[in-house]
Amino acid sequence: xxxxxxxxxxxxxxxxxxxxxxxxxxxxxxxxxxxxxxxxxxxxxxxxxxxxxxxxxxxxxxxxxxxxxxxxxxxxxxxxxxxxxxxxxxxxxxxxxxxxxxxxxxxxxxxxxxxxxxxxxxxxxxxxxxxxxxxxxxxxxxxxxxxxxxxxxxxxxxxxxxxxxxxxxxxxxxxxxxxxxxxxxxxxxxxxxxxxxxxxxxxxxxxxxxxxxxxxxxxxxxxxxxxxxxxxxxxxxxxxxxxxxxxxxxxxxxxxxxxxxxxxxxxxxxxxxxxxxxxxxxxxxxxxxxxxxxxxxxxxxxxxxxxxxxxxxxxxxxxxxxxxxxxxxxxxxxxxxxxxxxxxxxxxxxxxxxxxxxxxxxxxxxxxxxxxxxxxxxxxxxxxxxxxxxxxxxxxxxxxxx
Amino acid sequence: xxxxxxxxxxxxxxxxxxxxxxxxxxxxxxxxxxxxxxxxxxxxxxxxxxxxxxxxxxxxxxxxxxxxxxxxxxxxxxxxxxxxxxxxxxxxxxxxxxxxxxxxxxxxxxxxxxxxxxxxxxxxxxxxxxxxxxxxxxxxxxxxxxxxxxxxxxxxxxxxxxxxxxxxxxxxxxxxxxxxxxxxxxxxxxxxxxxxxxxxxxxxxxxxxxxxxxxxxxxxxxxxxxxxxxxxxxxxxxxxxxxxxxxxxxxxxxxxxxxxxxxxxxxxxxxxxxxxxxxxxxxxxxxxxxxxxxxxxxxxxxxxxxxxxxxxxxxxxxxxxxxxxxxxxxxxxxxxxxxxxxxxxxxxxxxxxxxxxxxxxxxxxxxxxxxxxxxxxxxxxxxxxxxxxxxxxxxxxxxxxx
Numbered sequence: 001x002x003x004x005x006x007x008x009x010x011x012x013x014x015x016x017x018x019x020x021x022x023x024x025x026x027x028x029x030x031x032x033x034x035x036x037x038x039x040x041x042x043x044x045x046x047x048x049x050x051x052x053x054x055x056x057x058x059x060x061x062x063x064x065x066x067x068x069x070x071x072x073x074x075x076x077x078x079x080x081x082x083x084x085x086x087x088x089x090x091x092x093x094x095x096x097x098x099x100x101x102x103x104x105x106x107x108x109x110x111x112x113x114x115x116x117x118x119x120x121x122x123x124x125x126x127x128x129x130x131x132x133x134x135x136x137x138x139x140x141x142x143x144x145x146x147x148x149x150x151x152x153x154x155x156x157x158x159x160x161x162x163x164x165x166x167x168x169x170x171x172x173x174x175x176x177x178x179x180x181x182x183x184x185x186x187x188x189x190x191x192x193x194x195x196x197x198x199x200x201x202x203x204x205x206x207x208x209x210x211x212x213x214x215x216x217x218x219x220x221x222x223x224x225x226x227x228x229x230x231x232x233x234x235x236x237x238x239x240x241x242x243x244x245x246x247x248x249x250x251x252x253x254x255x256x257x258x259x260x261x262x263x264x265x266x267x268x269x270x271x272x273x274x275x276x277x278x279x280x281x282x283x284x285x286x287x288x289x290x291x292x293x294x295x296x297x298x299x300x301x302x303x304x305x306x307x308x309x310x311x312x313x314x315x316x317x318x319x320x321x322x323x324x325x326x327x328x329x330x331x332x333x334x335x336x337x338x339x340x341x342x343x344x345x346x347x348x349x350x351x352x353x354x355x356x357x358x359x360x361x362x363x364x365x366x367x368x369x370x371x372x373x374x375x376x377x378x379x380x381x382x383x384x385x386x387x388x389x390x391x392x393x394x395x396x397x398x399x400x401x402x
Numbered sequence: 403x404x405x406x407x408x409x410x411x412x413x414x415x416x417x418x419x420x421x422x423x424x425x426x427x428x429x430x431x432x433x434x435x436x437x438x439x440x441x442x443x444x445x446x447x448x449x450x451x452x453x454x455x456x457x458x459x460x461x462x463x464x465x466x467x468x469x470x471x472x473x474x475x476x477x478x479x480x481x482x483x484x485x486x487x488x489x490x491x492x493x494x495x496x497x498x499x500x501x502x503x504x505x506x507x508x509x510x511x512x513x514x515x516x517x518x519x520x521x522x523x524x525x526x527x528x529x530x531x532x533x534x535x536x537x538x539x540x541x542x543x544x545x546x547x548x549x550x551x552x553x554x555x556x557x558x559x560x561x562x563x564x565x566x567x568x569x570x571x572x573x574x575x576x577x578x579x580x581x582x583x584x585x586x587x588x589x590x591x592x593x594x595x596x597x598x599x600x601x602x603x604x605x606x607x608x609x610x611x612x613x614x615x616x617x618x619x620x621x622x623x624x625x626x627x628x629x630x631x632x633x634x635x636x637x638x639x640x641x642x643x644x645x646x647x648x649x650x651x652x653x654x655x656x657x658x659x660x661x662x663x664x665x666x667x668x669x670x671x672x673x674x675x676x677x678x679x680x681x682x683x684x685x686x687x688x689x690x691x692x693x694x695x696x697x698x699x700x701x702x703x704x705x706x707x708x709x710x711x712x713x714x715x716x717x718x719x720x721x722x723x724x725x726x727x728x729x730x731x732x733x734x735x736x737x738x739x740x741x742x743x744x745x746x747x748x749x750x751x752x753x754x755x756x757x758x759x760x761x762x763x764x765x766x767x768x769x770x771x772x773x774x775x776x777x778x779x780x781x782x783x784x785x786x787x788x789x790x791x792x793x794x795x796x797x798x799x800x801x802x803x804x
Contacts, residue, residue: 025461098686100660258502284500
């Protein structure tokens with residue numbers, strides 16, 4: 001244990017991103033925040049940014065601000081997320097709604113564009129919203145869900161795609177990083193195979209945006225959605241983002257046809273004509289207030305660089321795996337051991353974990369729990385120290401062995 | 403004109419709600435804000451509330467806040483809006499998404515519940531989002547849209563309902579207050595006739611919530627949606643609300659089946675089972691940040707009382723109509739002359755209005771424009787003085803006559 005403490009101190013001292021820790025709002029009484037992949041911590045500048053916005057923008061420019069910038073924010077912010085974290089050129093990403101609603105829209109549109117096919121494919125291990133929406137959209141389009149088997153730790157393999165995705169597949173929905181195991185899917189290889197089958201590929205990037213490179217354009221991805229309150233620190237329930245490759249935009253029609261997606265928003269026409277480009281994927285009034293906080297985190301990501309963030313992420317999760325090997329031999333590692341196949345979090349399994357969470361939380365050690373017996377350690381690279389990560393593992397050990 | 407100025411001063415001096423003006427964030431350079439029905443002004447306490455939330459709640463309690471209150475916020479806030487402004491008992495209102503998305507969900511659910519019928523009825527004068535969504539949902543359900551004719555000023559009459567709503571009607575969508583003319587529909591009489599025909603009644607309350615009594619329960623309304631950034635001052639793009647009468651909740655199934663609407667949110671079950679009660683109308687993660695600002699306005703509404711607000715609203719719009727009669731004889735009154743049939747805004751028509759808006763806005767006089775030639779004066783009772791309203795009419799006169 002002494003060695004681990006020394007090692008943590010050493011890693012923190014040598015961490016080129018160490019200074020970013022102080023850029024976040026301090027959390028008194030929190031010894032280890034290990035849930036940055038559920039809810040990222042606010043950046044200090046967000047405290048003032050929101051008040052300034054209320055006073056100087058909303059409160060002073062009032063309705064004029066819609067003309068002076070708010071109408072473009074979903075696209076400008078989308079482009080910024082795309083450039084800094086998604087590897088996507090401008091004009092393909094928009095911020096709106098929630099992940100669930102955007103997933104519904106894109107999946108509906110994708111099924112409509114492949115209406116001559118009969119299946120939506122999704123893995124059994126995907127996040128509930130993804131599976132529920134896939135089922136609902138499939139039923140609505142007279143399609144069935146083709147369940148892809150997935151190794152609970154390694155996720156969905158390319159073989160499974162080869163085997164189950166074919167001429168009957170309309171669209172495939174997968175997560176780049178598994179919300180439980182943290183396994184990283186082979187985005188390039190899988191996307192290529194799905195496209196070769198004539199299907200559309202939709203990636204859920206909730207657990208990847210902001211913590212590892214995504215490279216949507218390079219991999220020729222068709223569609224993607226993701227969340228901004230995890231590694232993009234947009235705050236509780238901040239709006240989500242959707243990516244639609246330029247080549248598909250004008251052929252896809254999403255079902256929630258509201259005034260903000262219409263060709264001429266203020267024409268008040270009788271019939272709906274979708275806008276060209278990404279605007280057609282909007283429905284209601286853009287949630288401007290909810291888009292502010294993430295700008296502060298994007299500033300930090302820009303400053304740090306996504307490669308450096310990924311480098312620290314790999315080192316952090318590797319350190320936690322090593323610490324768990326030593327301190328929690330009773331627990332099972334439910335994440336890939338190879339860091340190259342692991343995202344920003346590490347999950348450990350033990351039947352006693354569920355019961356110990358309230359005491360840990362009360363004591364300022366805050367991991368997450370995932371059914372049935374996983375304790376999930378989310379390590380947001382810019383806001384987590386090695387010492388803090390070790391503190392978390394030590395607290396879990398103390399709770400486990402008494 | 404001198405008489406009008408004296409009258410305005412008199413009305414302001416005698417206004418029992420006069421003190422509320424100072425509770426809003428000052429807007430330097432704004433001489434007359436007459437667009438409170440597009441975007442309500444922020445309450446002063448909102449400036450600090452948002453920063454406090456970031457520092458003390460999100461930043462300190464972190465993910466624990468979901469258990470400590472955030473999960474209940476959509477329902478608690480919905481109940482508060484219901485009690486203060488909708489005349490609805492608890493357990494029937496939820497805050498989520500946008501008006502467009504909620505309208506889509508409820509209309510989809512309603513059409514599904516009346517799948518043996520063939521029409522969705524909506525008036526030709528309704529707001530674009532409502533008409534677009536009605537058309538999209540009708541098409542999706544193999545139904546057609548039955549267009550209700552409406553007088554451009556008086557709105558949809560009960561006769562039109564008698565004539566066109568019948569055994570073929572699945573659901574009727576109307577706005578309580580017309581977004582252009584401000585006409586107030588006869589909610590009680592219309593709802594009764596729609597229900598007598600066996601159809602469901604969905605009211606859009608965007609331009610009524612917070613400015614006049616709604617009485618959903620008393621009128622036996624089935625469904626309603628509304629906006630919180632107009633007279634509820636929730637800020638740009640703040641989430642909307644949906645009302646579903648208790649008797650319908652467990653029979654309606656909305657289409658965007660996300661994890662937050664599932665019976666057990668964290669069970670991560672394979673199949674979607676909708677929650678009981680209003681939770682089933684949620685889809686994605688609740689937009690907590692976007693729910694904060696409106697609490698401050700609800701505090702003011704509670705303090706002032708909705709009846710007093712309506713009384714001032716009637717006096718304000720009546721004063722503006724009288725001022726327009728005298729100062730703008732060239733303009734047509736596009737709102738009902740009888741205050742009992744008028745909501746919180748007054749619309750005047752003149753071909754020159756469209757061209758004069760940029761200069762007015764630049765000069766700190768901020769009405770709205772509605773196609774084709776309407777200048778809309780939105781008079782949010784707690785944040786608008788009579789003098790300010792007169793200032794607006796005078797500025798329009800100056801722009802018109804040079």
